[in-house]
Amino acid sequence: MADKFQSIKGFYDILPEESTLKHPTSALWRVLEETGRRVLGQYGYRYIGLPLVEPTGLYVRGVGEHTDIVEKEMYAWTDALNGDKLALRPEATAGCVRAVVEHNLTYNGPQRLWYMGPMFRHENVQKGRQRQFHQIGAEAFGMAGPDTDAEMIIMLARLWRELGLADVELQINTIGDAPERAAYRQTLIAYFERYADLLDEDAKRRLHANPLRILDSKNPRMQEMIEAAPKLFDTLGTETRAHYDGLCQRLSDVGIGYLLNTRLVRGLDYYNRTVFEWVTTKLGAQGTIAGGGRYDGLVEMLGGKPTPAVGFGMGMERVLLLMKEYGITASDAPDVYLVNAGDAAERQATPLAEQLRNAGFSVTVHAGGGSFKSQMKKADGSGARFAVIVGDDEAAASAAVVKPLRGEGEQRTVPQQELVSALAG
Numbered sequence: 331m332a333d334k335f336q337s338i339k340g341f342y343d344i345l346p347e348e349s350t351l352k353h354p355t356s357a358l359w360r361v362l363e364e365t366g367r368r369v370l371g372q373y374g375y376r377y378i379g380l381p382l383v384e385p386t387g388l389y390v391r392g393v394g395e396h397t398d399i400v401e402k403e404m405y406a407w408t409d410a411l412n413g414d415k416l417a418l419r420p421e422a423t424a425g426c427v428r429a430v431v432e433h434n435l436t437y438n439g440p441q442r443l444w445y446m447g448p449m450f451r452h453e454n455v456q457k458g459r460q461r462q463f464h465q466i467g468a469e470a471f472g473m474a475g476p477d478t479d480a481e482m483i484i485m486l487a488r489l490w491r492e493l494g495l496a497d498v499e500l501q502i503n504t505i506g507d508a509p510e511r512a513a514y515r516q517t518l519i520a521y522f523e524r525y526a527d528l529l530d531e532d533a534k535r536r537l538h539a540n541p542l543r544i545l546d547s548k549n550p551r552m553q554e555m556i557e558a559a560p561k562l563f564d565t566l567g568t569e570t571r572a573h574y575d576g577l578c579q580r581l582s583d584v585g586i587g588y589l590l591n592t593r594l595v596r597g598l599d600y601y602n603r604t605v606f607e608w609v610t611t612k613l614g615a616q617g618t619i620a621g622g623g624r625y626d627g628l629v630e631m632l633g634g635k636p637t638p639a640v641g642f643g644m645g646m647e648r649v650l651l652l653m654k655e656y657g658i659t660a661s662d663a664p665d666v667y668l669v670n671a672g673d674a675a676e677r678q679a680t681p682l683a684e685q686l687r688n689a690g691f692s693v694t695v696h697a698g699g700g701s702f703k704s705q706m707k708k709a710d711g712s713g714a715r716f717a718v719i720v721g722d723d724e725a726a727a728s729a730a731v732v733k734p735l736r737g738e739g740e741q742r743t744v745p746q747q748e749l750v751s752a753l754a755g
Contacts, residue, residue, distance in 0.1 A: 340453070340461025346662060357660035358650055362493065363446065366466045366644075369489045373481060375444040375468050380425045382448065386415040392424035392632055394599025396539040403451035418450035423600070423625070423641055424632070426469045431634035440472030446646075458616030458648045467622075469641035471629065476576035479604040479624060480584075482642050486608055486620055487586050493649070494658055498619065500586060502606045503594040504574040505542070506566050508627065511602075514562045515541055525555050545593045561592045573603055600625040604640065612655045613648060620644035663713025665691040666753065667735075669705040672722035679720060682730065682746060686718075689750040710735055716753060 337343060344356050367377075386406045393399050399420045406417040419425055422445055435441050446466045453459055468485065470478050483500065490498050505511060518541045522529060529537065530552065533544045545556055566574070581588055588606075596605045605623035613619075622642025629637035666686055670679040683693040694712055696705050702721070709717040719731035724743070732752050733741040744752045 338461075340455045342460065342462075355660070355662075357662040358653060358658070359646075360662070361658075361660045362646060362650060362653070363466075365492050366444075366446065366489065369485060369492055370444045370466075370468060372488075373442070373485050375442040375470075378426065378429060378443045378445050380419070380422055380429060380445055380447070382419055382450075383416050384419055384425050384428065386417040388424050388428055388632070389417055389420060392427065392600060392628060393421065394540070396536065397543070397599055399451060403453055405450050405452060420449055420451045421643065422447070422449065422465060422467050423469060423628070423643070426467075426641075427628050427632050427634070427639070430469075430471055430637075431629060431632055436472050436634075436637055440470065442468070442470050444468040456616070458613050458645070458651055460647060464646040465643045466646060467641060467643040469639060471637055471639045473640070474626070474638035476573050476604070477580060479573075479577050479606075479640050480580035482622060482640055483581060483606055484584055484586065486642065486644065487584075489644075490608070493653060494656060495649075495652055496656070497610065497612070498652075499609045500581075500588040500606065501591040501594055501609055502577070502588050502604065503591050504563065504566065504570060504603050505595055505601060505605055505623075506562055506570050507602050510565065510567055510570060511542070511562070514560070514565055517560050517565075518542065518544075521559050528552055528555050540599065542595045546595050556593065563590075563592045570603060577604055596621060596623060600628040600631070602626050606642075610652055613651055616648055618645070619648045619652060661713055663715075664694040665714060666693045666716050666718050667709035667712045667714040668693055668695045669702070669709055669717055669719045670696060670721075671702050671705065671719075672725065674722055674725035675720040678725050678746075682718070682720065682749070685746075686750065686753070689754075691750075691753060718749065718753075 344359055346356050389404060390400055404417050404420050406415065408414070409416055426443060426445065430436060430441065444467065446464070448462050448464050450462055452461055455461060468482065470482070506514070519537060522533070522537055522541060522544060528551065530547070530549050533547060533552065536543050545559065547556060578588070594605055594607060601623040603624045603626070607618045607621035609617045610619055611617060620642055622640070624640040626638045629635070629639055668679055668683050670676050679695050683695045686693045694714065696708065706717065715734070715736050717733040717735055719733060724730055728746050729743050730746050730749055731741060731743050732749070
C-alpha cells in the first residue's frame with residue numbers, strides 16, 4: 331500500500347463538515363466571506379487580487395528588516411531557475427502598495443481597496459495561530475485625515491455587528507510621525523539601558539534596532555519595567571495630537587467606545603500616527619482579531635510618490651473561532667433533496683432539478699440508486715427543507731410529491747409545472 335500524505339503542520343483543510351480538528355466549516359467561512367464583501371462594499375471599497383509570491387526585498391524594505399516577520403517567520407527562498415529572491419506573502423499591505431505604485435492606481439485620485447486570502451508565517455502552531463492563515467484587509471490611499479482612520483474602525487465595528495459578535499474591545503494609540511519617534515527612540519534606548527539586566531534576549535537584540543517593539547513584549551518578568559517606561563503619547567507634537575483628537579471625536583460621534591493603550595505599537599515598522607486593534611478575551615492568548623493603522627511613508631518607501639495611507643488586516647481564523655464561541659452556525663444544506671426511484675423517474679430528475687434551480691432553489695439530486703427508504707434517510711440527513719419525490723407513478727403522471735422535512739406542513743402531490751409555486755408557498 332502506498333504511503334498516505336498528510337497536510338503540513340500549520341496548514342489545514344477547510345471541510346464541509348465539522349472535523350476532529352475543530353476547524354470552522356466551509357459554510358461558516360462562506361458567511362464570513364460574504365459578510366465581509368458586503369460590508370466593505372457598503373463603504374465604497376473595491377476588490378484587488380494580489381499574488382501569493384512577491385520579491386523578498388518588498389517585505390525587508392516595507393515591513394522592516396528587524397521585525398519578527400522578516401527575521402524569523404517569513405517563508406523565503408532563492409528561485410532555482412533564475413536566482414530571484416522570493417517569499418510567500420506574510421502580510422498583504424506591502425503587496426497592495428506595490429500594486430498601487432506599479433499600476434499608478436492613485437493617478438485619478440484616492441483609492442479604497444480590499445483583499446482576501448491566505449498569508450504565510452513560520453510561527454508556533456496553536457489555537458488561532460496557523461502557518462497558513464487568512465485575512466480580510468482594506469487599504470485607503472490618498473486620504474490624510476483622521477476621518478479615514480475612523481472609517482476603517484467604524485467599518486470593522488459594523489462587521490462585528492453583522493456577524494453577531496459582541497464584547498470586542500477597541501484599543502487605539504498614536505505613535506507619532508518619524509521625527510517624534512526618532513526623538514522618542516533615543517529616550518527609550520536610554521531608559522532600557524538602565525535596566526539591561528531585566529531585558530530578555532529578544533529585547534537586547536531589538537534595543538538599538540527597534541526599541542519600540544520592546545514595549546509589545548509579553549515577558550512577565552519585564553512588564554513592570556515596561557509599564558514605567560516613558561510614553562511617546564506624552565511627547566506628541568500639536569499636529570499629531572490634533573489628528574488623534576480628530577479620530578477620537580469621530581468615533582464618539584458614532585458611539586464607538588475605545589481604550590487608549592499607550593503600549594500598542596503593532597509589529598510592523600511602517601506605521602505612523604494611528605494604530606488600533608480589536609481585542610477579545612474569549613480566545614486566550616490570541617485575543618487580537620483585527621488591527622491596523624496609518625502608514626503615510628510606505629508608498630514613497632516602495633518607489634511611489636508621497637501618498638498618505640491607512641489600512642487594516644482581520645484574522646479570519648480568529649474571527650471564525652469567536653463566531654463559534656458565540657454559537658454562530660451556518661449550513662450548506664440544500665433547499666430540496668430530489669428522491670427518484672425507477673428508470674422514468676431518474677430521467678425526469680435532472681430536468682426537474684434544473685427547473686427548480688432556475689427558480690433560485692438549491693437542489694441535490696439523489697444518485698447511485700437505492701431503495702425509497704434509504705433515499706429518504708439521505709434526504710433527511712442532507713438538512714434539506716423539502717424532499718421532492720418522483721417515482722414511476724409520479725413520472726407517468728408528470729407529478730411530484732413534496733414532503734416537508736423541517737417544521738410543519740403536510741405531504742402533497744402536485745403537477746410538476748406547479749412545483750416551483752408549491753415550494754415557494
